Amino acid sequence: MDEMGGALVYFLCLLASALCAGLLLRSWQKSRSRLLLWTALAFVCLALNNLFLVLDMVVFPDVFLWPWRQATSLSAVAVLIYGFIWEAEQ
Numbered sequence: 001m002d003e004m005g006g007a008l009v010y011f012l013c014l015l016a017s018a019l020c021a022g023l024l025l026r027s028w029q030k031s032r033s034r035l036l037l038w039t040a041l042a043f044v045c046l047a048l049n050n051l052f053l054v055l056d057m058v059v060f061p062d063v064f065l066w067p068w069r070q071a072t073s074l075s076a077v078a079v080l081i082y083g084f085i086w087e088a089e090q
Contacts, residue, residue: 052069
């Protein structure tokens with residue numbers, strides 16, 4: 001049950017981040033607020049990060065996907081920081 005519980009948590013994190021990205025993108029389409037766009041793009045990267053986590057830990061445990069996971073999390077933080085700086089300047 002321990003391995004199945006971990007897989008369930010990984011999948012729920014993927015589902016939550018994808019749902020947040022979808023809701024943020026839908027809200028951005030209605031309001032066209034740039035801060036919503038940057039946040040939505042960051043959550044898309046976080047959803048990709050969680051997808052790589054599921055693939056790394058559950059689907060392909062023998063494949064080393066750690067660099068891909070780190071790259072997507074770094075890009076999520078970079079997009080969010082860039083968006084915050086961009087909006088603060090305007």
